[in-house]
Amino acid sequence: MKRIKPFVFERNFLILMTGVFINGLGSGIYLVAGMLLVLNLSGSVLYSGFAMFAISSAGALSFLIAPLANYAKYKNGLVYSNLIKAIILFTIPLLNYTIGLNVWYVIILLFITALFTQYTYPIESTILPIIVGKDNVVEANSYLQAIREAMDIVFIAGAGIIITFIGTVPAISITAICILLVTILYAFFNFQQPDISKEKSQSIGSAANFYFIDLRAGFNYIKNSLVPKMIFSLVFINITMVIMTTNLPAFSLIKGHGIEAAYGFYLASMSLGIMIGTIITPKLKHIDFGKLIIISYIGTGILWMGTATLPLIASIILFSIGAISIGILNILVFSSIQKQVETAYIGRVITLLTSAASLGMPVGSLIGGILGETSTPEIPVMICGISMIIFSIFWLSSSALRKLPNIDSVNLFNNSKVNVK
Template sequence: MGKLKPFMLERNFLILMIGVFINGLGSGIYLVAGMLLVLNLSGSVFYSGLAMFAISSAGVLSFLIAPLANYAKYKNGLVYSNLIKAIILLTLPLLHFTIGLNVWYVITLLFITALFTQYTYPIESTILPLIVGEDNVIEANSYLQTVREAMDIVFIAGAGIIITFIGTVSAISIFAVCLLLVSLLYTFLNFKQPDISKDKSKSIGAVTNVYFMDLKAGFNYIRNSLVPKMIFSIVFINIAMVIMTTNLPAFSLMKGNGIEAVYGFYLASLSLGIMIGTIVSPKLKHIDFGKLIITAYIGTGIVWIGAATLPLIASLILFCIGAISIGITNILVFSAIQKQVETAYIGRVITLITSAAALGMPLGSLIGGLLGETFAPELSIFICGISMVIFSIFWLCSPVLRKLPGIDRAKLFNNGEAKGVI
């Protein structure tokens, strides 16, 4: 058994790890309960598409939210944003047991909650290198993501069964309580925040000007990087992914002969695949990144086409195998960003990339909802598999992307381009 890395015993990293663990207790149930609640209230796959549209729209807006993270202490941002999310979610059981719930209110609530997530995610990404050091970023990300996915596997898989006994609204309440605990836990964080000075003027015009300067700094940082060359293919693949996930509840009910728990099994299968990719990603960082992506996503496309057409058990296994490439890509790309980007820009760069990547997701949600209403749900899974193969072909045809070296050697950013803008 290998020795524990020193950063794993660091106080702040342990707090962050426990926070991720507690969050995972409820987030898996929340993911299943939220989509099933919309489906139950509306009785329509199209409304599931609208719910996914709302959540993905929050992702598109994340580049506008990212600069706000630098206007408060990172610790305070984590504490209060999780607290507010918990309070918002607790309005669901309150309304449910009093005047009743409306599907539009639920969709709006999912959107607002997703907006707060766009605020906390870049903060977590920013503080990790400060806590563990740049040399340990890939390993630390791998450990954190492994905990996330492991919790998702357990609680998403059991979510359908739990919801059967306590209902969707009570299940969402569990997540709200977990957020309250996470908010309390993060009050014990204690790390040195970099000095990011801001204009303290009370003039609204001055504050607005600084905000847009920060926003521009993030754009300048990635403008001459490899990121713009990658964005088109990522947007394309995200459209396909959302078309698939929008129809996954209906697809699961079809494969499971109407058993709601099967939806949880498919989401758990997805999480298991991502977790496997997360675990193996540190071992793959020396492989040429371009070749790794091309090979992995061609494999994903083939097995997901199989998942769309084969019986339940085989479909679940192939669905899991196809998700491994997602876990590998997430860890390697975001770890490279955290290592190569200056601390003051990490949050903005990550959210600009995720915002750009999410541009097609609202469109994919609407397309997925319409496809689900018109055709059999397995068509959407099949389309996603074909799209993965097309994605790989695009990378294969691009000399720059095809020839990318191992992620530790790939220079994604021209550091210094944005200096002086902050």
């Protein structure tokens, strides 16, 4: 039996793991309930596009939000931001049972809560080395990632069933309660807090100056690395993925003959595929990175074309298998960053990568909403599958991308080893 590392039983890591678990329950329900609530209030896929636009816009702005974490103690940032999120979400049932809900109010709240998530995520990534030590960062992250993906499978699938019986608004109340519990839990953190520079608090002008210095430092850190050269590919994938996911609520209702639980099943099947990809990645990391991406995403494209055309059960199965490639790509890229980036820059580099990759998502949301409104929801899913094949052909046609070595040999910060033009 493999011995469990001592850091797993450390007080602060147990608090963080428990918080991730409770957040998994709340976010799983919220992910399903939020989009279905917009669809129910508006009766239009176009508004689902607006909702996804709001959420993805927050993701694209994360590179501006992340440096703000440097201006408060990490514990305070986590506690107060989660408390504000909980209060915001509690207004949805409050208004629903009093003056009534407006679809635009819900969309704006989706945007605001997504902004707070962009603030807390880099903090959680940054405190991990403080809690477990730099030598255990990758292994600790694997624990947390496994919890996130496993809980997503259970809670997102369960969310669809819960919403079918109690409705979308009570389900969002459950999410608010979960976030409130996380707020209380994180108040018990006792790790060493970094000192906030007194210079940063002298005036608004000096604080703004330090903010832009921190922001520029993140850009400069990755400027001459391999990271920016792969952003185009990530933007393309995200645009096509959002075109599909914007239509997924309406698509699942059609496939499930009006049963809202079907949406949860599709989201859970994607989480299952991503988790499988996460688990098998160590067995595949010796394969050349370029070849692995080309083969896996051609497979994803074919499978998701089948998702668009086949009945519910077969559609969900193919959707899940197609998502395996996403888990593989996420873990390989994220792990390489964790290994090669200095601890002080991990939060900023991850944020810059994800926010840059999110730049195309608002556009994809609007395109998806328009497509869903003017055609059947199966069309955007089919387009996403075809786009995955086009993405693979692009990599295949580029000798630099096609010949990328295995992930351990790809040096993100040394272009003398890998030169992608």
